Amino acid sequence: MAKTTVVRTGSSAKGAKAKAVVGAKARAIAASEPVAAKKRAGKTQKPLDPARVAAILDALRKTYPGVVCALTHKNAWELTVATILSAQCTDIRVNLVTPALFKAFPNPKAMASASLPELEELIRTTGFFRNKAKSIQGAARLVTEEFGGKVPQTMEEILRLPGVARKTGNVVLGSWYGIAVGVVVDTHVMRLSRRLELTKETAPEKVERDLMKILPQDRWIAFSHELIHHGRQICIARKPRCVDCTLERLCNSSDKTWSSH
Ligand code: SF4
Incomplete structure (x- = not known):
């Protein structure tokens, strides 16, 4: 089967033109x-x-x-938090939530001392917010207390952070540190x-x-x-x-x- 027509689904002429170029x-x-x-x-x-x-x-x-990671972040810690929040949620939604979250709690130490209700309120729209609040608070505490405020650079260590599974580990190690372990x-x-x-x-x-x-x-x-x-x-x-x-x-x-x- 061979066709040469382009399928256009956009409604505006501009959108159709952009799709035709793509x-x-x-x-x-x-x-x-x-x-x-x-x-x-x-x-x-x-x-x-x-x-x-x-x-x-x-x-x-x-x-x-x-091409780069679609989650907005300025450092490994922000990327870790954003990736935890992205579970069952779109990157667009996460990117809407993280500016206020990082303004209120700009580093792991600040987030470690945040209360769960404060964190829950800020991340509510990402879904599963109670579990996610516990995870980012727990991860902030571990990073502060055991890793000198820096997200660790090995899969073994990063997997110790609450809420971090292999996918998040690969995102942070790969996208921020440039370490390809998976x-x-x-x-x-x-x-x-x-x-x-x-x-x-x-x-x-x-x-x-x-x-x-x-x-x-x-x-x-x-x-x-x-x-x-x-x-x-x-x-x-x-x-x-x-x-x-x-x-x-x-x-x-x-x-x-x-x-x-
Ligand atoms: S859009 Fe997906 S299913 Fe279709 S040809 Fe490309 S890779 Fe294959």
Whole structure:
């Protein structure tokens, strides 16, 4: 099945024009990538072929050059708190909440002495605010008392902070410290990795393990950022915008909405 029309969902002429530009750029990048041969929809012949994986990385890098974490932060501590708050919540919502939170409690020491009701009130709109308030207060205390006010730089230590699991650890170590000890697996990375047949797993730790096996370590940090952006803008959960996707020729997902091959 091959179509050449661009799907436009924006209502304004400006939005439609911007999408057409994105689509044109995406197709130009896609056209330079090889086609991943398939046995049938949803089944690529050699999904983990190093040449295919390299082409996926290549297309992502070209599409999202210099992409960074979408959570607003000025230091490792702010990124830790923002990532804890981002559980079951959008980055946009977190970015609306954190300016007032960090103005009231600008560092771990100040947050360690904040009362839970004060913290709860400031983060209420991020959901699960009681648990999150306990986590950020507990993390602030541990960082202040055991780590000299600085977020630790090893996975083993950072996992000791309340509310911090491997995903948050990877976000902070990767995005702030530039230390690649793993791959951030959020809902977008999980969905796209499965659509691209880079993993068959559904548990985040197992998906991460699979990705660490096939991706070069120097791409672990950027790969997650790129996939998260791609998942938000193009490869959306319900109706992926395959016609505007730079990975289209490499993707044989059974729920594609458009295919050139
Ligand atoms: S499902 Fe569609 S949007 Fe997602 S990666 Fe495949 S071609 Fe791209």
